Amino acid sequence: MSSNTIDFLNTLEGVIRERATQPANDSYTAKLLAAGTRRIAQKVGEEGVEVALAATAGERAELLEETADLLYHLLVLLADSGVRLSDAVAILEARHGR
């Protein structure tokens, strides 16, 4: 993963966390956060299934779109749960170093 990729995920995480504290009326993210953990978790599950289906069907463009949706919704779920992406990445780093 390039540092640009990590930087952008950090930026997106920051925007999502902002929507939790300063909700804007026209914001999908703010509406989803307001809907609560069950709804957000459901979206993550749906997007995960869509990623799996697109990969199985060999639909590359669809796989990329669904992966983007999954990453976004996962970041919303982490923000809702008060968990930082960097903490999950730290687990991957520790595994990598084993």
Ligand SMILES: N=c1c2ncn([C@@H]3O[C@H](COP(=O)(O)OP(=O)(O)OP(=O)(O)O)[C@@H](O)[C@H]3O)c2ncn1[C@@H]1O[C@H](COP(=O)(O)O)[C@@H](O)[C@H]1O
């Ligand atoms: N990256 C995203 C992003 N990816 C996907 N989505 C939304 O996620 C939804 C995808 O879910 P579905 O395909 O199931 O479509 P849907 O039927 O509209 O969704 P539901 O009604 O079922 O929740 C769409 O409405 C997309 O607009 C996103 N919404 C926001 N962002 C980013 O989040 C940040 C905050 O944006 P606001 O949400 O506008 O505040 C910005 O950086 C945005 O670019």
